[in-house]
Amino acid sequence: MERIEFQLNGQTMKLEVEGDRKLLWVLRSDLNLPGTKYACGKGLCGACTVLIDEEALRSCQVPMREIAGKKVVTIEGLAKGERLHPLQKAFLEQNAFQCGFCTPGMILSAYSLLKRNSYPSEAEVLQAMDGNLCRCGAHPRIVKAIQTAAREMKEKKG
């Protein structure tokens, strides 16, 4: 057991856990935050994506010991209270999901993309999101939602 301290959705967490346990399972079971999804367990699909210091990473591949001292944001922590993040709003407005299972990972991967590139072209979105799988085929709407959110975020910053 190790004592691991990190920020989770803006709050300080102190956990006694095995350092090699993967973040995905600690989030889903120990911390009861099931918005982060299991779908492949091998870092091949992006459903378990979370933000670690603003970077989108596959939580099924991240050992707990690596997040010590870092800031973790899951889909549950993206909205500010009732106020949705522009990406969440855009996904809603564009109906950028069907079954919704890959959606948390999509939104957080897109968040990280927009951090690196505040106004990506369609080709850049396609490339950046290529590791996130969606079986329902919501891709065209996800791309539109990401570009819509980018526009809104840019306008806000002015």
Place this chain on the structure above:
Amino acid sequence: MSSLDRRQFLKAMGGGLFVFFSAETLTEAQYRQSPSRASLPSSDFNAYLQVKEDGRVACFTGKVELGQGIITSLAQMLAEELDLPLDSVDMVMGDTDLCPYDAGTFGSRTTKYFGPQLREAAAQARAILLELAATRLNVPQAFLTISHGIIHDSRNPEKRVAYADLVKGTRIERKAEVKAEPKPPSSFKVSGRPAGRTDGLPKVTGQARFAGDIRLPDMLYARILRPPAHGATLKKVDTSAAEKIQGLKIIRNGNLLAVLHPLPDQAEMGLALIKAQFATLSPAVNENSIFSHLLKVAPEGSVISQEGSLEKGEKSSSRKFDESYFQHYVAHAPMETHTAMAHVEGKKATVWASTQTPFGVKEAVAQALSIPSEGVRVITPFVGGGFGGKTWNQQAVEAALLSHRAGKPVQVSWTREEEFFYDAFMPAAVVKIRSGLDSQGRITFWDYRVYFAGERGAATFYDIPSHRAAVHGSLWGGAGAHPFNTGAWRAPGTNTNTFARESHMDLMASAAKADPLAFRLAHLKNSRMRRVLEEVARSFGWRDFPRKPGRGKGIACVDYLGTYVAVAAEVEVDPQKGDVQVRRLVCAQDMGQVINPEGARMQIEGCLMMGLGYALSEEVHFRGGEIQDKNFDTYRIPRFSWMPKIETVLIENQDLPPQGGGEPAITSMGAVLANAVYDATRARLFELPMTPERIQKAMARAPHKKA
């Protein structure tokens, strides 16, 4: 179901107005044509709606939301008939205690068969409410109008009464009778207009609960020991190393050996420590030998459609064609794997399952536990994709058995590897077509045989004087056909049949030196089919498509259970690698009345994106019962980088009842891309998926093969 059963539902429901209705007579058993599943409860209703005492309206149905959007489109129908805003309607879906028996959610059936009945039941509720209001307000019904759930005197809007006030403190029960006329489409205000999904907010905030997200006090996560191949048997097992993990429990129940732990990853670790030896069968077939195997074991065919005389047709032919088309196994691969949580207490069980058939789960769990099915409640949370694959509920039975033995709630959530292993794949199949052309370039005969894909989509809709379609074996396989389960995969049978028919049409068009669109139109009288073809050609720019090296265009069309679809594609083929990049897809669809145009477009886009997979890359690799694809590294599903420009055209046809739209558009994808690849390379592909290797091989053959 008797009125006694009806009362059982009502006990828990409070007051208000209830209308019970029946939407389907086809059971899942009939659908599967499997005699062992024939003993399903019969019912005189399988859904009901309630106008609640607070004025809200709820629909209780065993149908489930898999991502296809019926949680929104059914609510729209209800809101329309009852003149309510969409957000005053609640959909209660897939809870076997609250909802009457329903066979399941599959086959694009919900909007087509359930929708009209729901609408009639709602129209009846509306009529009853008007009756009540007439008495209450002492105003003749003819003067009453409704808006936003309030009925008022059109001459004096002050005279008004809300639904809530009409039903408060009452309990009115009616069985739907075909008496009340639903509104004509021309008067629709909610239905037929684009609506955002009502399940959106929970899905973008991570609050949507799927079966694997259910948490109960004291619950255990189970991981189950699996054989390396179908048909393998456990010879020896050593669990001693696993047993050393603190808190770990091992349960053996017949062939089921499971490791349970309060933490899912600890259960996983425990399973990895189990040493097991299996005896496997020597593999009889693999993906290379499967087609000759299937042709060898195929049963006699049954003719499903026939006209004219093939013999006569053959005699009048100046050219004859004889080709075979091949389809490999394809996985459903929903993002959410089969998952269930079961809590068994004595003769009672509650099961949360990711399923397309909640009542199938109920029966299966009752049977496995040998308890009366009345004791089993199945709750269906959001389902993370189904596509036909979640009509099998093995995971729910496993969870129930383990919960029973553990005396605690147990979650079984399949790993991706288990999901591939136990999937009931789209069957590998063969289609053989013999046909002919006369000297005028008209089709003389069409002799069609399909082996193991299933009959849906096998009959031709082209005008051909002599034709016959024969079906050998069903899509469920049967003894000796497949080394593992096969089953319904989005638009069962029709993907394979459409690939064969529409490829063969193109091949003959090319032989007749005719344009593929003109050739089809020359053999089509059906005005709906002609219209989707013309629309798609216009939107795509078929007739003035600019020719560029490496690029090609293709077209294909289909009649899927009354929905007409035409798709045109532009592809680019890498001449060295054989890679296909689909640049553009245009789809025109006539699905009759469109309830939610936005939802319909989403389904079409989803169909086209998903269809890229079985057309270009998706194929299950296996050696006998051993499934070699275990994850998304070797089994490639469509990705963002594959995304073409997609345009959808919805044909106005509001006077035809809705025909369903969850599946039709996927069925053309194999053919439309094969035809476009041919146009680009002159290489004809007869086998799906069209992997780069197969395209390279076909291109190498192409110069020698006269098209």
